[in-house]
Amino acid sequence: MLVAKPLVFLACLVPFMQLAHGAFVGDLGANPLELVTNVTGLWGLRFLLLTLAISPLRRVSGWNWLQRFRRMLGLFVFFYISLHFLTWVWLDQQLDWSKIAADIVKRPYVTLGFTAWLLLVPLAATSTRGMMRRLGRRWQRLHRLVYVAGVLGVLHFIWLVKADLLQPLIYASLLLILLAVRWRPHLLGRLAWSGRTINAR
Amino acid sequence: MLIKKPADIMPSDITDPGVYARRREFLKAAAALGIGAVASGPAGALVKAAGQGTPIPGIIETRYGDGLEPTAFEYVTGYNNFYEFGTDKGDPAEHAHTLKTRPWHIVVDGECEAPGEIGIEDVLTDFPAEERIYRLRCVEAWAMVVPWVGFPLGDLLKRFKPTSKAQYVVFETLVDEEQMPGQRRAVLDWPYREGLRMDEAMHPLAILATGLYGELLPNQNGAPLRLVVPWKYGFKSIKSIVRISFTRTIPETTWWRRAPGEYGFYANVNPQVDHPRWSQASHRVIGEGLFSSKHPTLMFNGYAEQVADLYRGMDLKKFF
Numbered sequence: 365m366l367v368a369k370p371l372v373f374l375a376c377l378v379p380f381m382q383l384a385h386g387a388f389v390g391d392l393g394a395n396p397l398e399l400v401t402n403v404t405g406l407w408g409l410r411f412l413l414l415t416l417a418i419s420p421l422r423r424v425s426g427w428n429w430l431q432r433f434r435r436m437l438g439l440f441v442f443f444y445i446s447l448h449f450l451t452w453v454w455l456d457q458q459l460d461w462s463k464i465a466a467d468i469v470k471r472p473y474v475t476l477g478f479t480a481w482l483l484l485v486p487l488a489a490t491s492t493r494g495m496m497r498r499l500g501r502r503w504q505r506l507h508r509l510v511y512v513a514g515v516l517g518v519l520h521f522i523w524l525v526k527a528d529l530l531q532p533l534i535y536a537s538l539l540l541i542l543l544a545v546r547w548r549p550h551l552l553g554r555l556a557w558s559g560r561t562i563n564a565r
Numbered sequence: 566m567l568i569k570k571p572a573d574i575m576p577s578d579i580t581d582p583g584v585y586a587r588r589r590e591f592l593k594a595a596a597a598l599g600i601g602a603v604a605s606g607p608a609g610a611l612v613k614a615a616g617q618g619t620p621i622p623g624i625i626e627t628r629y630g631d632g633l634e635p636t637a638f639e640y641v642t643g644y645n646n647f648y649e650f651g652t653d654k655g656d657p658a659e660h661a662h663t664l665k666t667r668p669w670h671i672v673v674d675g676e677c678e679a680p681g682e683i684g685i686e687d688v689l690t691d692f693p694a695e696e697r698i699y700r701l702r703c704v705e706a707w708a709m710v711v712p713w714v715g716f717p718l719g720d721l722l723k724r725f726k727p728t729s730k731a732q733y734v735v736f737e738t739l740v741d742e743e744q745m746p747g748q749r750r751a752v753l754d755w756p757y758r759e760g761l762r763m764d765e766a767m768h769p770l771a772i773l774a775t776g777l778y779g780e781l782l783p784n785q786n787g788a789p790l791r792l793v794v795p796w797k798y799g800f801k802s803i804k805s806i807v808r809i810s811f812t813r814t815i816p817e818t819t820w821w822r823r824a825p826g827e828y829g830f831y832a833n834v835n836p837q838v839d840h841p842r843w844s845q846a847s848h849r850v851i852g853e854g855l856f857s858s859k860h861p862t863l864m865f866n867g868y869a870e871q872v873a874d875l876y877r878g879m880d881l882k883k884f885f
Contacts, residue, residue: 387855394644394654395707396855458858471842524842526705527823528652528752 372433376440379407380447400451408444409521409535411437412514416542424552435491438510442488445517449481473523480516483509511546514539611696612712614779617642621694621714621776629770630698635778636709640851642783646703647804648752649738649745650785656747657785664744664805666789675735675810678726685789689775692716696779697772699795701802702834702866706843709851713793714776719767722809727763731811735760735818736792736803753819759792759803760816760830762875770795770871773806796865796872798832829885833876834866838885 383400386392392399415437422430457464467474487507490496496503518539521532545551614620615638635641647657650664669685694714702708722734738757742748748755765771774793775782782788787804794801800820820828827841836846847859865872876884 390854392855394640394851395849397849398707400855455855467844473842527648528750530750 369432369436373436376411376436379403379444397451397455401448401456404444404448404451405521408441408448409514409517411441411444412510412517413535413538413542415441415510416514416539420542420545420552439488439491441510442484445481445484449478473520476516476523477520480513480520483513483516487513511543514543612698612778615777617778618780618783620780621689623694624714624779625693625695627695627697630696630710630712633698633700633710635698635712636850636852638778641709641711641777642785644709644851645785646705646799647747647785647787649747649755649757649805651747652752658783660746661784661788663746664739664784664788666784666805669789669807671790671806672808673725673810674808675812676728676731677811678728680725683721683724685775688721688773688790692720692773694775695772697774697793699793700866701793701795701799702848702862704798704800704828704832704840704845706840706845706848706862707851708848708860708862711793712778713772713774714779715772715774715793717769718771718773718792719769721773722766722811725809725811727811730813732763733760733812733814733816734763734766735808735810735812735816736806737808737810738803738805739807753823756807757803757819758816759801759818760812761794761801763811764875765794765872768872768875770868796834796868798828798834800828801832831876831881831884833881833885834862835864835881835885836862837864838882 383392383403387396387400415434418430418434418437422428453459453464457467468478469475487509490499490503490506499506518532518536521535522529525532610626611624612635617638643658644654645657646654647661650657650660667685670682671685671688672682674680693716695716696712696714698710698712700708701711727734736759738755739745740748740756761771772793774787774791775789777783777786782791787802787806790806791804792802792806815830818830820832821830834845839845845862848862849859850857863869
């Protein structure tokens with residue numbers, strides 16, 4: 365278990381390392397900006413779904429050790445979405461702040477994406493044990509923002525696609541399932557979603 | 566200083582490989598024209614053949630594209646929007662091998678005196694192939710430069726004698742799920758359909774392409790015959806054409822019908838009219854690095870001088 369965390373950490377870094385390597389040797393394909401934007405956005409969304417999957421999975425399987433990875437996965441959501449945002453601000457918009465502001469206001473999919481990233485900022489900032497303790501019950505309420513960020517992220521994805529909605533709709537369905545089992549715990553079956561006593565069988 | 570001995574220098578080191586490979590034809594042509602000195606003949610400016618496919622013989626050099634640097638062959642043939650083979654840019658290069666381009670016939674019908682059919686072999690022999698190096702601007706705000714090989718669209722259309730009732734010309738792509746696996750999903754309303762106003766179609770810049778980089782078109786680029794209209798967004802330049810019809814009324818073209826608020830019938834490259842979801846004022850050039858800056862998009866993709874007259878008096882914000 366001691367090595368598990370560093371290993372998961374390294375695994376989460378793989379998409380980033382691939383991009384960094386590609387950028388370093390100049391091998392990011394025909395449209396590097398598009399590739400970096402897509403890869404960082406997609407991995408941000410994937411990590412968000414993974415983070416949301418931890419609790420239901422734990423409850424179904426009884427694998428309580430999964431809990432130990434949740435904070436790290438959540439922080440990787442912030443890491444990849446921040447890279448995604450930075451790619452847009454820096455490489456795509458080339459730090460033209462008036463254009464950036466105009467786009468955030470004018471283009472709904474940008475508005476959604478930007479808001480989603482904004483919502484992740486306080487979550488990352490309050491991810492430490494100290495902040496958890498200090499905020500107490502409010503911490504949990506604050507961190508429900510991740511659901512909103514997920515919904516906005518998926519809408520952002522749907523909105524920017526030209527014609528083929530298959531991929532964004534797959535992500536939307538997965539998110540919907542993960543949200544549904546929170547509001548309707550019985551959807552997880554008889555296997556207890558019973559609060560404190562977590563017991564698979 | 567390192568000076569090579571003459572013996573170390575191969576003739577192919579001095580001459581552009583494409584010209585070098587075609588030197589016999591070239592010498593023959595030069596001889597026929599009575600040109601003695603071969604130092605800077607017309608073939609000197611042809612883009613060198615890619616060496617990947619079937620070379621097209623006797624390509625005529627033109628002035629179209631002077632000063633443009635063609636995008637690398639691997640990007641021109643590896644980064645494509647051709648939804649018939651999948652919606653990812655890499656899908657066409659990966660899946661288009663299933664397309665059979667021989668035999669291939671193009672039906673021409675509608676408002677014309679001589680409707681009929683033409684086989685691709687006849688297209689290749691009847692219409693002299695020219696090199697046209699054009700900018701290609703995609704509606705997705707990226708661009709490349711492609712050294713096309715083709716001939717004026719008008720030359721082929723005239724052969725079928727369109728009548729005065731012919732106001733528009735419509736093109737259709739092949740429909741065949743076996744050959745075009747992307748058509749198994751209704752991502753678009755197949756067949757892909759595109760159209761031009763008659764005067765646009767007869768404009769000398771509008772061509773039908775049979776090749777690029779000196780060779781027959783790779784399947785992923787719309788083999789065996791595709792449209793190229795360089796002053797319009799790329800989606801107008803329909804690929805793998807099987808039918809051409811002359812019509813009286815404006816045709817329902819694929820992307821226009823799919824999202825009329827986002828893609829117009831005209832689809833002229835216009836930096837002043839944004840796509841509802843993104844700006845069209847600038848674009849990225851394929852092949853430039855991650856940190857390169859965007860380029861300002863030019864009116865009519867830089868062909869305003871030649872084509873602006875076609876749209877005189879039209880509100881291009883309305884007819885986008």
